[in-house]
Amino acid sequence: MIDTHAHIDFKEFDNDREEVVKRFFNGGGEKMINVGCTLESSKRSCELAKNNKNIFASAGIHPHDADTVNKNSLKIIEEIAMHYKTIAIGEIGLDFFKSTTSREIQIQAFRAQLELAENHKMPIIIHCRDAYNDLIDILKEYKTSDWKGVIHCYTASWEIAKEFLDLGFYIGFTGIVTYYKDKIENNDNKPEIYKTIDNMPLDRILIETDCPYLSPVPERGKRNEPIFVKNVAKKIAQIRKMSFKEIEKQTTENAVRLFNL
Ligand SMILES: [Zn+2]
Ligand SMILES: [Zn+2]
Numbered sequence: 001m002i003d004t005h006a007h008i009d010f011k012e013f014d015n016d017r018e019e020v021v022k023r024f025f026n027g028g029g030e031k032m033i034n035v036g037c038t039l040e041s042s043k044r045s046c047e048l049a050k051n052n053k054n055i056f057a058s059a060g061i062h063p064h065d066a067d068t069v070n071k072n073s074l075k076i077i078e079e080i081a082m083h084y085k086t087i088a089i090g091e092i093g094l095d096f097f098k099s100t101t102s103r104e105i106q107i108q109a110f111r112a113q114l115e116l117a118e119n120h121k122m123p124i125i126i127h128c129r130d131a132y133n134d135l136i137d138i139l140k141e142y143k144t145s146d147w148k149g150v151i152h153c154y155t156a157s158w159e160i161a162k163e164f165l166d167l168g169f170y171i172g173f174t175g176i177v178t179y180y181k182d183k184i185e186n187n188d189n190k191p192e193i194y195k196t197i198d199n200m201p202l203d204r205i206l207i208e209t210d211c212p213y214l215s216p217v218p219e220r221g222k223r224n225e226p227i228f229v230k231n232v233a234k235k236i237a238q239i240r241k242m243s244f245k246e247i248e249k250q251t252t253e254n255a256v257r258l259f260n261l
Pocket of ligand 2: 005007035037091210
């Protein structure tokens with residue numbers, strides 16, 4: 001079991017970070033990717049990764065902080081990215097839902113970090129909210145690139161997922177998949193995300209927590225932590241009518257392959 005998207009460097013874990021890490025690795029967790037979203041959190045992610053052989057880091061600036069992307073910050077992100085425990089650039093992307101930074105600035109920051117990933121041939125971790133079409137258009141411009149990466153916390157339709165798959169991306173699912181009333185047997189009432197999961201090629205599915213946010217049921221409302229990624233795997237197994245073990249094994253292999261863990 002691999003949590004491909006955690007933020008245990010956040011202050012929510014200041015009082016019990018070590019116990020949280022132990023709970024994960026003692027409870028069946030194999031590896032964890034701690035994802036940077038600012039300059040500071042990218043540094044902290046790399047520090048966490050240096051201190052635990054099964055924690056890996058990514059470095060990047062989230063669209064919410066796109067206005068902090070400049071020559072200097074990019075240089076530091078690049079330095080962090082060169083550490084052997086940093087395995088991806090991210091989370092980068094576009095968020096037109098509630099971001100205070102303008103679309104133009106977000107797009108510029110996204111492109112600059114895409115180029116960084118391209119130069120160093122690193123996988124990317126993409127955050128996208130209410131901006132799928134713009135994001136796909138930008139990715140298609142770099143078509144010569146053989147993109148490796150994940151669209152994290154995916155909640156949209158199968159049609160859009162298909163476009164990302166065609167570009168070479170993996171799709172990451174969070175606790176959000178557990179938030180729907182079960183109507184798995186009834187095709188007409190299936191939530192869109194269930195249809196996406198149903199159609200997904202098994203070798204492109206990743207599981208993640210995005211902790212401390214998005215706790216899966218039955219932990220919903222509490223602080224999320226990496227061990228709860230098993231609830232995401234359980235739900236996907238239920239939707240796909242497969243065993244937890246099979247989904248666990250498959251998603252672990254996928255994460256190892258994508259991020260070269
Ligand atoms: Zn995100
Ligand atoms: Zn995140």
